[in-house]
Amino acid sequence: MKNILFDTNAYIRFVAGDEKIMAEIERVDQISISMSVVVLGELYAGYRGGEKEQQNKIILNKFIETSDVSILGVSQVTADYYGRIKSTLKKTGRPIPSNDIWIAAQALETGSVLVTYDTHFLAVPGLRVWDELRD
Secondary structure, three states, rough: EEEEEHOOOHHHHHOOOHHHHHHHHHHOOOEEEEEEHHHHHHHHHHHHHOHHHHHHHHHHHHHHHHHOOOEOOOOOHHHHHHHHHHHHHHHHOOOOHHHHHHHHHHHHOOOOEEEEOOOOHHHHHOOOOHHHOOO
């Protein structure tokens, strides 16, 4: 089974019908999809700034329920990964946004492949990102 974790931009593009993300999901026989509670927070914040807040929430809830998506919370283990990642990125002079460090920490904690379009995730040592980002 392949475990993937959606970043915020990946979910948004998935909902819009992004062919690359659809192909990634369809080419694997058994796939487990996760989303970070941090991603949910980013989505909810974005929805509040738009005119379709309720519609977007309905679509998100339907996706979570019908796709059997796991929502990942933050734990002490996640916090430890966060600390390691942030420290490493600071030493290498390649900082990334704090929310993205949390998301990367959860991907490392769960052994998931991170589906994202943000190339700054490539700076996180040991993080598995989907092949599309490396192309």
